[in-house]
Structure formats: structure tokens, C-alpha cells
Amino acid sequence: MCLINRSVRYSISSGWILVIMVLLLELGPSGGHEIIKFVVPAIADPRENANLICHYNMKIDHLYSAKWLKDDQEIFRYMPGQEPAGLSFPVPGVQLSRMPHCSPMACDLELTELKPTSAGVFRCEISTEAPTFRIAQQSANMTVAALPQRDPLIEGLAMRYMLADVIRLNCTSGPSLPPAELTWYINDREASFLDLEGPWESMPDSRGLTTQTLGLRLRAQRNIFLDNGRDGGTMRVQCVSELPLLSPTMQNRRHTTMMASLSPPPHLTNEKLHWPGSSASIISPSVKYVLLHIVLPMLMKTVLTRRSSCGCLI
CATH class of the missing domain: 2.60.40.10 (Immunoglobulins)
Incomplete structure (x- = not known):
């Protein structure tokens, strides 16, 4: 009877240990490594370079690889156990300004020569070594746009x-x-x-x-x-x-x-026709009377006198 009880207790203990181990494996990134800083600019100006940042904490795990992807296409891979440790891959619209700075704690990219095809969803993906190969990842969309730098x-x-x-x-x-x-x-x-x-x-x-x-x-x-x-x-x-x-x-x-x-x-008065900003005007009736009835007869008389004095015919 005692042996049976011991066997039952041993089976129960073994079962709980197995359950705990499975739970620990299934917890994924929250139980081990995690991305602690992730930056992808929402709007990237083609007149400038774009910086993509991915920092992570491996905790008790060891880094197997750090990857950057655009629209599920791999841009760059960092594997500290390989030689060379960093590899870049050709992706339309993606141009690296220099070899990315990656380490067991961070992997940052700098994109240059941005164009409309550079827009897309960028993802940082961190995986641990065997036997778990757990993955932590974050992604964000980047739009390429340039705001006007002056008023219309x-x-x-x-x-x-x-x-x-x-x-x-x-x-x-x-x-x-x-x-x-x-x-x-x-x-x-x-x-x-x-x-x-x-x-x-x-x-x-x-x-x-x-x-x-x-x-x-x-x-x-x-x-x-x-x-x-x-x-x-x-x-x-x-x-x-x-x-x-x-x-x-x-x-x-x-x-x-x-x-x-x-x-x-222009507006009319009883004397003159005025044009704003101009000195020109039409002669008023009173001035016209003086010219016709006084000044003009005097001029005519003067002309006649001069012609008669010189014996000229009119």
C-alpha cells in the first residue's frame, strides 16, 4: 500500500514538472528575450536619411539572429555566430547608407536615397538559439513623403x-x-x-x-x-x-x-470732370464763356491790327 502511494505521488509530481516545462516553453518572448526599443519613422523625407532602430534584451537567452525585413522581404541579417556576421540583401527601393551597426543588444539601419518605392512595412525580428528558437518581432509602416518647405x-x-x-x-x-x-x-x-x-x-x-x-x-x-x-x-x-x-x-x-x-x-461735378489721381479735366462753362467772348475777340482784333498796319490782305 505504501509503495502504491509513493508511486502515485511520484507520477503526480512528474506530471506537474512536465506541465511547468511546457508552459515555460510556450510563454515565448515574454518569458525570455524582448524588443525594448523599436523606431520606424511614420513619414520619411527623401531629402534626408531614415534611421530604423531595434534594441532588444536577451535576458537569459542567447541571440541567434537579428533580421530586418520590408514587406516580408529580408533586407539585412545579423548572426553573431557566423562569418561574416552581417549580410545585406537587394530589395527594390531599399538602399543602405553604410553597413548596419548590429550587436547582441541592437541592430540599427540607416536608409538613403529614399523614393516612393522605399515605402512599406518594416519589421525587426529577433530569434534565440536552439533548442527553443523563440522569436520576438515588431513592425511599423513607413511612408515616403516630402512636405513643402515654403509657402505657395x-x-x-x-x-x-x-x-x-x-x-x-x-x-x-x-x-x-x-x-x-x-x-x-x-x-x-x-x-x-x-x-x-x-x-x-x-x-x-x-x-x-x-x-x-x-x-x-x-x-x-x-x-x-x-x-x-x-x-x-x-x-x-x-x-x-x-x-x-x-x-x-x-x-x-x-x-x-x-x-x-x-x-x-470717374465722377462728374457741375464744374469739372474729375479723374482720381489725374490733373486732366474738362473746361468748365464759365471759363469757356470768358475764352469765347473776351479772350478770342481780343486775339482777333490784335491780328487784324497787325495785318492792316503792314498792308496785308486778310
């Missing part, structure tokens, strides 16, 4: 216009990737598409950046010049550039605002 440029705006003048304006965004979207506003209201021309896109530069130009064509009318109590009113035009497909929380909106005035039309 408005060209063609005069300081003053007369009624019925043609207003011809162009707005050009700063170089960007993807191309910026331009919007015209007149007195804080979006311009009608009937008044727009374009847009026109420039040829991409060496990094793939382009500029956009959007034209605005309309006639000077009273309804677009707001009365401000002086002259003929003022018009406020604004051009806004934004990058599509980017997060609305990003500061990707830039704008330029300019003003123009409407010259008032």
Missing part, C-alpha cells in the same frame, strides 16, 4: 484694378512628394472651378519632388471687392497647398494671402 507663391496680382479688368493669377506650391493639391480662395470663399486653369505639374527632380501650379482667371467686379469705406473696395485672395493621403494631424497645410484694391470710377 502667388504671381500676377496688381495692387489696383479698374472695373472689368481681367485678373490673371498663378499659384505655385513648393517642391513636395506626393504633389501638393492647391486651392484658391476669394474673400475666404473657395473659387469656382470655372475660374480655374490647370493644374500643371513640373518635371520631378532627382528625389522625385514636383511643384504644382494652379491659375485663377476672373474679371474685376464689384461683388468680389468688399467695401471697406474707402476707394472702391478690396479683394482678399488666398492660395492653400496641402498634401493628399497624409494624416490630417500633420502640419501639411501652407498658405499665402494677398490683397488688391478696386479703383473708383
Whole structure:
């Protein structure tokens, strides 16, 4: 009876030990190594290099390999037990600026010559040695985009216009990737598409950046010049550039605002026809009377006197 009890107790103890060992193996990374710092820029500017960071804590485990992948394609592999320890692999859109700095604690990449094909999901994958070969990994998406570094440029705006003048304006965004979207506003209201021309896109530069130009064509009318109590009113035009497909929380909106005035039309008085800013005027009736009835007869009399004195025929 005693031997049976001992056998049962031994079986139970062995069973619990087996269960604990299985649980420890199944715990995965949380029970051993883990990635403690992982950085992939959400937006990478093609005018700069992009730094990808992966730091890890192996704890009681030993590093077998550290890998970087883009869209499930291996970019770089670090295996401290191999010679050479680091190997890079050709992947479209991925260009390493130098041999990555990797160690049993970290593996960082620096990407250069970024282009639209450089965008994708980047993953850092850490695995332990045999017999477990446990894997810890983290991934993040990187978008390649370049925000304009200047406000849009408005060209063609005069300081003053007369009624019925043609207003011809162009707005050009700063170089960007993807191309910026331009919007015209007149007195804080979006311009009608009937008044727009374009847009026109420039040829991409060496990094793939382009500029956009959007034209605005309309006639000077009273309804677009707001009365401000002086002259003929003022018009406020604004051009806004934004990058599509980017997060609305990003500061990707830039704008330029300019003003123009409407010259008032000429106005009549009972004496003269005045033109603002000009000294020209039509002769008043009183001055005309003096010229016709006093000055002109005196001139005629003088001419006749001189001709008669010299014996000339009229």
C-alpha cells in the first residue's frame, strides 16, 4: 500500500514538472528575450536619411539572429555566430547608407536615397538559439513623403484694378512628394472651378519632388471687392497647398494671402470732370464763356491790327 502511494505521488509530481516545462516553453518572448526599443519613422523625407532602430534584451537567452525585413522581404541579417556576421540583401527601393551597426543588444539601419518605392512595412525580428528558437518581432509602416518647405507663391496680382479688368493669377506650391493639391480662395470663399486653369505639374527632380501650379482667371467686379469705406473696395485672395493621403494631424497645410484694391470710377461735378489721381479735366462753362467772348475777340482784333498796319490782305 505504501509503495502504491509513493508511486502515485511520484507520477503526480512528474506530471506537474512536465506541465511547468511546457508552459515555460510556450510563454515565448515574454518569458525570455524582448524588443525594448523599436523606431520606424511614420513619414520619411527623401531629402534626408531614415534611421530604423531595434534594441532588444536577451535576458537569459542567447541571440541567434537579428533580421530586418520590408514587406516580408529580408533586407539585412545579423548572426553573431557566423562569418561574416552581417549580410545585406537587394530589395527594390531599399538602399543602405553604410553597413548596419548590429550587436547582441541592437541592430540599427540607416536608409538613403529614399523614393516612393522605399515605402512599406518594416519589421525587426529577433530569434534565440536552439533548442527553443523563440522569436520576438515588431513592425511599423513607413511612408515616403516630402512636405513643402515654403509657402505657395502667388504671381500676377496688381495692387489696383479698374472695373472689368481681367485678373490673371498663378499659384505655385513648393517642391513636395506626393504633389501638393492647391486651392484658391476669394474673400475666404473657395473659387469656382470655372475660374480655374490647370493644374500643371513640373518635371520631378532627382528625389522625385514636383511643384504644382494652379491659375485663377476672373474679371474685376464689384461683388468680389468688399467695401471697406474707402476707394472702391478690396479683394482678399488666398492660395492653400496641402498634401493628399497624409494624416490630417500633420502640419501639411501652407498658405499665402494677398490683397488688391478696386479703383473708383470717374465722377462728374457741375464744374469739372474729375479723374482720381489725374490733373486732366474738362473746361468748365464759365471759363469757356470768358475764352469765347473776351479772350478770342481780343486775339482777333490784335491780328487784324497787325495785318492792316503792314498792308496785308486778310
